[in-house]
Amino acid sequence: MKKCNRTSWGKALKTIQLAIALIAISLTASAQNGNAGIEQANSQVRSYFESGCNLMYAIGAIVGLIGAVKVYQKWNSGDQDTSKVAAAWFGSCIFLVVVATIIKSFFGI
Template sequence: MRVIAATMLLAITYQLAVAQDGVAGIQEANTKVRGYFDVGCNLMYAVGAILGLIGAVRVYQKWSNGHPDTGSTAAAWFGSCVFLVVVATVLKSFFGI
């Protein structure tokens, strides 16, 4: 009877120790992700700026060559840049980091 009680006590103690390590791991991951959040948002802004420059050159090339679909190309490039900036801004305001 004592052996069974000791075994159960050991199993419960082991489970509590493992559960505490899991909580500590989740908290550490949360801290690391929050640390990279601002860097990620700034990266999204930079990618949006680069896409804007590339898009401006591509639209100018189409416009100067007289392509009829210049307006739709400009809208697509502009929309992708606006999307990246809006996503980064919404993530910052939503998560409040």
């Protein structure tokens, strides 16, 4: 085996320090690009909120129409559980509208 002298240890130490410095510089550059990416993702997600809330209103309208037809059919057939179906239908419509409104107010859109 070859003995290591002081100059070879000094060169190895300088190489390790250089490698650590390069890694630190690359991580700093990556973090800056990462922050820009996070900001871009934030702005894109916020731009989808309005469309998402409108989609929730549309789903609520469809669920409301389907529920209204179910309640009407049960009412005309004389079923005993008409009030339970009507309450479930009304509750689901209210839930979708409230969730969409809360999302808009919570995120300041």
